[in-house]
Structures are given as structure tokens and as C-alpha cells.
Amino acid sequence: MLESILITIATAATPLxxxxxxxxxxxxxxxxxxxxxxxxxxxxxxxxxxxxTTGSVWIGVFAAILVGAAFALIFGFLTLSxxxxxxxxxxxxxxxxxxxxxxxxxxxxxxxxxxxxxxxxPFLSDLPFVGRLLFGQDPLFYVSLLLTAAVAYFLxxxxxxxxxxxxxxxxxxxHAQGINVVAVRYLAVMFGGACAGLAGAYLxxxxxxxxxxxxxxxxxxxxxxxxxxxxxxxxxxxxxxxxFGGVTIGQLHAQAQGMAIPxxxxxxxxxxxxxxxxxxxxxxxxxxxxxxxxxxxxxFVPER
Amino acid sequence: MSATLxxxxxSLLDVRGLTKLFGSLKACDGIDLAIDRGEIHALLGENGAxxxxxxxxxxxxxxxxxxTIRWKGEKVTIASPGEARKLGIGMVFxxxxxxxxxxAAENIMLSLDDPAPAGAVAARARELSEAYGLPLDxxxxxxxxxxxxxxxxxxxxxxxxxxxxxxxxxxxxxxxPQEADRLFETLAKLKVEGRSILYISHxxxxxxxxxxxxxxxxxGRVIAHCDPSRETASxxxxxxxxxxxxxxxxxxxxxxxxxxxxxxxxxxxxGHPFAVSLSDIDLSVHAGEVLGIAGxxxxxxxEFFEAVSxxxxxxxxxxxxxxxxxxxxxxxxxxxxxGAAFVPEERLGHAAAPLMTLSQNLLLSRCRxxxxxxxxxxxxxxxxxxAKAAKRIAEAMDVRKASEDPEATxxxxxxxxxxxxxxxxxxxxxxxVVNQPTWGVDAGAAARIRQALIDLAKGGSAVLVIxxxxxxxxxxxxxxxxxxxxxxxxxxxxxxxxxxxxxLLMGGATPETxxxxxxxx
Numbered sequence: 001m002l003e004s005i006l007i008t009i010a011t012a013a014t015p016l017x018x019x020x021x022x023x024x025x026x027x028x029x030x031x032x033x034x035x036x037x038x039x040x041x042x043x044x045x046x047x048x049x050x051x052x053t054t055g056s057v058w059i060g061v062f063a064a065i066l067v068g069a070a071f072a073l074i075f076g077f078l079t080l081s082x083x084x085x086x087x088x089x090x091x092x093x094x095x096x097x098x099x100x101x102x103x104x105x106x107x108x109x110x111x112x113x114x115x116x117x118x119x120x121x122p123f124l125s126d127l128p129f130v131g132r133l134l135f136g137q138d139p140l141f142y143v144s145l146l147l148t149a150a151v152a153y154f155l156x157x158x159x160x161x162x163x164x165x166x167x168x169x170x171x172x173x174x175h176a177q178g179i180n181v182v183a184v185r186y187l188a189v190m191f192g193g194a195c196a197g198l199a200g201a202y203l204x205x206x207x208x209x210x211x212x213x214x215x216x217x218x219x220x221x222x223x224x225x226x227x228x229x230x231x232x233x234x235x236x237x238x239x240x241x242x243x244f245g246g247v248t249i250g251q252l253h254a255q256a257q258g259m260a261i262p263x264x265x266x267x268x269x270x271x272x273x274x275x276x277x278x279x280x281x282x283x284x285x286x287x288x289x290x291x292x293x294x295x296x297x298x299x300f301v302p303e304r
Numbered sequence: 305m306s307a308t309l310x311x312x313x314x315s316l317l318d319v320r321g322l323t324k325l326f327g328s329l330k331a332c333d334g335i336d337l338a339i340d341r342g343e344i345h346a347l348l349g350e351n352g353a354x355x356x357x358x359x360x361x362x363x364x365x366x367x368x369x370x371x372t373i374r375w376k377g378e379k380v381t382i383a384s385p386g387e388a389r390k391l392g393i394g395m396v397f398x399x400x401x402x403x404x405x406x407x408a409a410e411n412i413m414l415s416l417d418d419p420a421p422a423g424a425v426a427a428r429a430r431e432l433s434e435a436y437g438l439p440l441d442x443x444x445x446x447x448x449x450x451x452x453x454x455x456x457x458x459x460x461x462x463x464x465x466x467x468x469x470x471x472x473x474x475x476x477x478x479x480x481p482q483e484a485d486r487l488f489e490t491l492a493k494l495k496v497e498g499r500s501i502l503y504i505s506h507x508x509x510x511x512x513x514x515x516x517x518x519x520x521x522x523x524g525r526v527i528a529h530c531d532p533s534r535e536t537a538s539x540x541x542x543x544x545x546x547x548x549x550x551x552x553x554x555x556x557x558x559x560x561x562x563x564x565x566x567x568x569x570x571x572x573x574x575g576h577p578f579a580v581s582l583s584d585i586d587l588s589v590h591a592g593e594v595l596g597i598a599g600x601x602x603x604x605x606x607e608f609f610e611a612v613s614x615x616x617x618x619x620x621x622x623x624x625x626x627x628x629x630x631x632x633x634x635x636x637x638x639x640x641x642x643g644a645a646f647v648p649e650e651r652l653g654h655a656a657a658p659l660m661t662l663s664q665n666l667l668l669s670r671c672r673x674x675x676x677x678x679x680x681x682x683x684x685x686x687x688x689x690x691a692k693a694a695k696r697i698a699e700a701m702d703v704r705k706a707s708e709d710p711e712a713t714x715x716x717x718x719x720x721x722x723x724x725x726x727x728x729x730x731x732x733x734x735x736x737v738v739n740q741p742t743w744g745v746d747a748g749a750a751a752r753i754r755q756a757l758i759d760l761a762k763g764g765s766a767v768l769v770i771x772x773x774x775x776x777x778x779x780x781x782x783x784x785x786x787x788x789x790x791x792x793x794x795x796x797x798x799x800x801x802x803x804x805x806x807x808l809l810m811g812g813a814t815p816e817t818x819x820x821x822x823x824x825x
Contacts, residue, residue: 162413166406169403169405170402172401176397178386290445292405294405
């Protein structure tokens with residue numbers, strides 16, 4: 001019983017983790033993209049549709065990644081090249097994505113989809129208790145953890161990661177250092193879109209292999225909250241994603257047990273938790289300021 | 305003709321006719337300048353004379369509209385800071401281009417063109433810091449460092465590129481006199497190695513002391529090339545400003561005066577990681593007195609100003625007393641109503657709302673204290689009265705503006721500062737507190753502002769001036785106290801104050817240790 005609960009928590013946490021990891025890189029470069037929900041839902045529909053049409057789940061996954069990145073490119077062009085307001089543009093991207101995915105997905109509602117199977121590592125997955133949890137998951141579960149390790153390594157151990165953090169800390173200084181601020185931000189934004197697309201595909205190809213309108217159900221917003229919750233540190237995102245995943249699953253179980261807590265209240269728990277964490281971390285302002293990208297959301301126009 | 309060509313071949317850098325336009329404004333208008341190897345060349349000029357624009361073009365951060373740059377005799381176009389560095393041009397910025405959230409070593413790594421392992425960079429940085437007498441901890445976060453330490457990182461970062469020309473933009477404006485001396489020693493070492501330095505400053509004495517040649521800019525044009533050692537400070541000032549700057553007239557203060565502003569045991573915890581906490585500050589300003597607070601930027605002056613002005617309240621009501629009454633629990637309007645006036649450091653965004661007109665800005669700061677004059681009984685604005693007052697202030701302070709009632713951001717720094725100070729003086733306050741009254745203001749406006757502050761004190765008010773500019777404090781103050789790490793020294797009467805004494809206190813010496821150290825020097 002506990003083992004199966006833990007496995008379902010992992011499936012609930014993985015899309016949050018992937019989307020939040022992408023947004024973390026975007027925000028570390030100083031860009032606030034509130035369009036995660038929109039990019040995610042576009043990933044979900046394109047992944048589902050392409051997988052169904054081609055008959056290959058993996059082609060669907062890659063399509064979702066590409067569509068997510070392309071959607072992010074729209075955001076990048078508007079906010080970085082045309083210097084529009086990032087908050088307004090991000091919100092517009094979310095609304096646009098929700099609407100467009102609904103339209104594109106009309107013919108796919110109710111059709112049985114393809115599902116990305118679990119990996120079964122012989123012997124190891126037969127280990128008691130941890131076997132299926134650690135060695136019998138779907139491939140994207142492993143991808144999400146590898147992604148975290150890769151992002152952490154990239155940000156804190158490579159020169160390119162240092163440049164990205166520098167751009168997020170002070171874009172004027174970065175420009176003076178000869179770093180191409182706009183190019184760095186384009187790449188970061190597109191990486192964020194690709195991750196959001198992948199997270200969307202996880203929902204429509206692993207979590208519930210079907211297409212339902214608005215199936216992201218606010219997960220993009222939770223991913224955004226997670227980044228702040230984790231104070232822009234990759235491994236803390238993992239902790240946050242599993243905590244929020246646990247809350248989601250716990251809420252389902254609580255309802256099944258007939259507990260008298262309104263489900264709406266439980267669904268709002270991740271946001272309440274984020275606010276609580278924000279209050280706690282802002283008490284230690286030294287730590288917050290060391291990790292918060294100081295240029296976050298500020299437009300940059302190179303002086304020329 | 306052939307002679308000039310030979311000259312060009314000798315020069316490390318030879319700039320001809322460099323021009324930059326911002327809209328219709330010629331920020332740089334046909335500037336010629338040549339620098340030889342091993343030369344310290346001064347670039348002099350008032351704020352807005354085009355110095356920064358000029359060096360940004362040399363460093364590839366701005367694109368020139370016309371003109372040629374020759375480097376070692378070859379014509380070059382410098383399209384980016386990276387290209388400038390490749391040629392061998394390094395720059396130490398005035399407003400440091402460091403990243404607060406990164407460590408010193410990470411900051412240095414970012415400016416290296418070839419990726420190098422972190423350990424090697426730290427080792428090389430340590431080596432350079434020892435060779436040039438620039439102590440540095442590679443693992444410290446820049447946000448935690450003092451301004452002098454940050455400048456050292458900038459210089460080491462620049463030296464790691466092994467540059468042949470180093471551009472220093474107002475390097476001493478943030479240093480104590482002693483820190484500046486150490487910088488000059490470093491520069492002398494660099495010069496001996498055959499490196500050239502382009503030294504931007506408006507401090508004439510130090511230019512006379514360390515520079516071989518000087519180019520003076522005014523309104524984007526070259527006014528003169530000269531040898532600073534053969535000029536006097538006032539002849540250089542004349543070239544920069546264009547006419548004689550009026551000397552400020554000060555009278556001896558009268559004795560036996562009442563205390564108008566009193567601060568007792570003021571302490572305040574740092575509100576954020578890069579702020580300074582204040583500890584146990586005592587001070588009194590008497591009627592008719594100008595008291596100065598010296599100190600290197602970032603030693604708690606801003607925090608102190610916020611506390612005295614009432615932007616931040618005190619826990620104890622008697623920590624700040626204005627005209628003999630407790631003011632510690634009153635907000636800024638409350639303190640204004642008690643007869644005090646405050647002018648913060650930042651003109652745009654703090655003292656004035658940038659996109660609002662002068663008369664709107666006037667109303668914003670005085671609608672509480674002068675409600676009867678500016679508002680009707682129902683709270684409707686009396687536009688006529690406000691406009692009249694704005695006009696009166698502009699005339700009294702000689703504010704030069706393009707239109708009748710421009711937006712604050714449309715004024716030059718000096719003119720806006722004159723307006724902001726005039727706005728407070730217009731109320732004839734009994735207590736005036738000013739933070740950096742002439743920071744980034746041209747010499748003419750600065751003289752005007754200083755005279756206005758002295759005149760206010762002469763009329764019997766108490767004036768407290770917080771400033772980084774020692775020359776200014778020595779010019780207008782009756783006594784100078786020094787702020788260091790959030791502590792304030794006892795005030796030194798102007799008759800006993802010297803640059804060395806104040807400078808040592810600015811560097812953190814206590815009054816007791818300051819005396820023997822002086823003898824040792």
C-alpha cells in the first residue's frame with residue numbers, strides 16, 4: 001500500500017519537477033516567464049496528437065519538446081527583442097496556450113492514447129519495497145532526476161552556467177563584460193519551454209494517457225511557485241516537487257477515506273505552502289538575496 | 305605632415321575626430337587624443353562633458369558615429385568589450401560592473417576570454433594581488449565587500465588580461481585618502497612596466513600629482529591638451545568649467561547656541577544583507593552651525609539618513625529630537641511639521657518622481673506642511689499657488705529649464721538638485737539634513753548649493769550635511785564627524801580638522817590610534 005502510494009507520488013511529482021527545472025534556468029537568467037502553464041498544455045496536446053498519429057510515443061515526446069521550445073520562442077521574441085512587459089506577455093502566453101490547445105485537441109477528446117511504458121530493470125526491480133519505486137519507473141522519471149543533476153552541474157560548475165547566473169544578477173554589468181545578454185536569455189527561455197513541453201507530454205502520455213481540455217490543471221503555476229519555494233536552487237526543487245506531489249496524492253487518498261476536508265482547500269495547499277516558505281525565507285534575507293536573480297523580470301535594452 | 309605621421313607611429317593609442325550623437329545631442333564632438341606607452345594620461349571634465357561616453361567608445365561598449373581609432377599605428381574598429389580586451393585595453397568602471405551574488409573569483413573568471421579552471425584563476429589572482437599590493441579574498445561574496453575591496457577586484461580582473469592600456473574611471477571618488485595613496489603606488493608600478501593609463505577624474509590635485517599629460521573636455525569638445533604639472537588647480541578648473549567658479553563665503557559661527565537637532569544613542573539593525581547596521585550614534589547640531597558627516601560610501605550614511613528623516617522610525621521617541629521635542633516616533637511628515645527639512649541622496653526616484661513635473665513634485669513633498677497654502681479646505685489643489693511657488697524656487701536657486709514646468713527627469717542633475725534643495729529652503733526650515741548635496745553636480749551648481757546651505761545656517765538654522773566629498777565638507781562645515789561601519793566619531797572642529805585626521809577615521813582608525821599613526825607617517 002505505502003509502496004504504491006510512493007510510486008503515485010513520484011508520477012505526480014515528475015511533471016512538476018521537469019517544468020520547474022526549466023523555469024529555474026529561465027529565472028536564473030533574469031527572465032520571468034509566467035507562460036509555463038500555456039507551454040505545458042501545448043506540450044501535452046502536441047505530444048498526445050503526434051504519438052497517436054505516428055504510433056510512436058517517443059516521437060510524441062520529442063514533438064512536445066519542440067513545440068514547448070517554439071512556444072517559448074514567441075515569448076522570447078516579444079520580451080527580449082521587442083522588450084514587452086514580461087508579466088503581461090507570460091500571462092498572455094498561458095491564455096493563448098490554453099485556448100489553442102483546446103482548439104487543436106477537439107478531435108482527440110475521448111480517444112484512447114498511447115502510454116509510455118515502465119522500465120523494468122531485471123532483479124533490481126524485484127527488490128522488496130524500493131525495487132519498483134527506484135528501478136521500475138517510467139523513463140521520464142529518470143530523465144527528471146538526470147535533468148536536475150545536469151542543471152545543478154551546469155549552473156554551479158561550468159563557465160556557461162556562471163555566465164547565465166551573471167546575466168541574471170546584473171545584466172548591465174554582464175553586457176559590459178562582453179556577454180551577449182539577449183542571446184543567453186533566448187537560450188534559457190527556449191530551454192524552459194522545452195522542459196515545460198516535456199512536462200506536458202508526461203501528463204498526456206504517462207500520467208493519464210488521454211487528452212482532456214485544460215488537463216494541466218494549474219500544474220504550470222505550481223511549477224512557478226516551486227522555483228521560488230526552492231529559492232532558485234535545483235535540488236530544493238526536487239524536495240518541493242515531491243512535497244507538492246505528496247500533497248496532491250494525499251488529498252486524493254484523504255477524499256477516498258471520506259475525510260471531511262473540502263477538496264478545494266486541499267488543492268490550494270501547494271500555494272499556501274509556497275506563501276509560508278516565502279515568509280520563512282524572506283526572514284533570512286542574506287540567503288534570499290544571494291540566490292534570487294537580482295535582474296529578475298527587468299527588461300534589458302543594450303546601449304549602442 | 306610627415307612629422308605628425310611619425311608621432312602617430314609612436315603612440316600606443318591615437319584617436320582622431322571621435323564623435324557620438326545621442327539624438328541631436330553631440331555627447332562627443334570630434335575628440336582627438338593620443339597616449340604614449342608608459343604614460344598616465346588624464347581625461348578631465350565636468351559631469352556631462354563627454355568623458356564616460358568617450359571611454360565607452362574606446363572600450364567597445366558604444367559605437368562611434370564618426371572618427372578613427374588607431375592602436376599601435378593600425379586603424380581598428382572596436383565593436384565590443386571583448387574585442388577591446390583582445391587588443392589589450394582594460395577598463396575599471398566607476399560604477400563597478402561586479403556581480404553581487406557571485407564570489408570574487410567567479411567575478412574574475414567571467415571576464416577571462418579562455419575558460420580556465422577555478423583553482424588556477426584564484427591562484428593567479430592571488431599572485432597578482434600580492435605583486436601589486438592589492439589584498440583580496442577570492443572566495444568572498446562581492447555583496448559583502450567594501451567599496452575599496454570591490455575596486456581591487458576590478459583592478460585585478462583588468463590586470464589578468466595583461467592589458468597595455470588601462471582605463472580608470474574616477475577611481476578615487478569612493479576611496480579614503482589613504483586608500484587612494486595605495487592606488488597611486490599600484491599605478492606607479494604599472495607605469496614602470498610600460499603600461500599606459502587613461503585616468504578619468506575631476507580631482508585636480510591628484511591629476512597634477514600623478515599624470516604626465518591631460519586632455520580637458522567641455523561639452524563634448526577638447527578644450528586643451530596640457531601638462532598638468534605646469535598648470536595650477538584653478539587654471540585646470542577654469543578650462544573645465546569655462547569661467548571662474550565662485551568661492552563660497554563662510555563666516556565664523558557665533559558662540560552659545562541652542563541645540564536644534566539632537567540624536568541620542570541611535571542604533572539600527574541592518575535591514576538587508578548589503579546594508580550597514582548603526583550603533584549608538586550621538587550627535588547635536590546647534591543653531592547657526594553646519595555639521596558635516598564624512599565617510600566612504602556604504603558605511604551607514606544612507607541608513608542614518610533614513611533614521612533621522614523618519615523614513616524609518618526609532619524605537620525610542622527620544623532617539624531623535626528636533627527643536628527640543630521628541631521626534632523618534634514621528635514619520636517624515638511629522639518631522640517636517642516640527643520644522644525640519646530633508647534632502648535624500650538620489651534625486652530621481654527618491655527626492656523627486658521622475659515623470660512628474662516640478663510643481664507636482666513640489667506639491668508632493670509639501671502638501672502636508674503647507675496644506676493651507678497649496679490646498680483648498682476640501683483638499684482640492686490650488687494650481688495657481690503651486691505654480692507660483694515652483695517659479696519662486698526656480699528663480700531663487702537659478703534652476704535652468706527648457707520649459708515652464710518640465711518633468712523632473714528632463715532637468716540636468718545639477719539643476720534638479722538645485723530645485724530639490726530650493727524646495728526645502730523655501731520653507732525656511734530650522735533644521736536641514738542633506739545627504740550628498742552635490743554628488744554628480746557641476747561645479748557652478750555645487751557652489752550655489754553650498755552657499756545656500758551656509759546662508760541657511762547664518763540665518764540661525766541647524767544644517768547637517770552628509771557627504772563623501774571631503775573638499776566640500778572642509779569648505780562649508782563648522783565641524784566634521786566621521787562615519788565608519790555604522791559608528792559616528794565625535795565631531796572635530798574645523799580649526800583642528802585635517803585631511804589626514806579625517807581620512808584615518810574614514811579608514812576605521814579610532815581617534816586614539818589616529819594620533820600616533822600620524823606621527824609614524
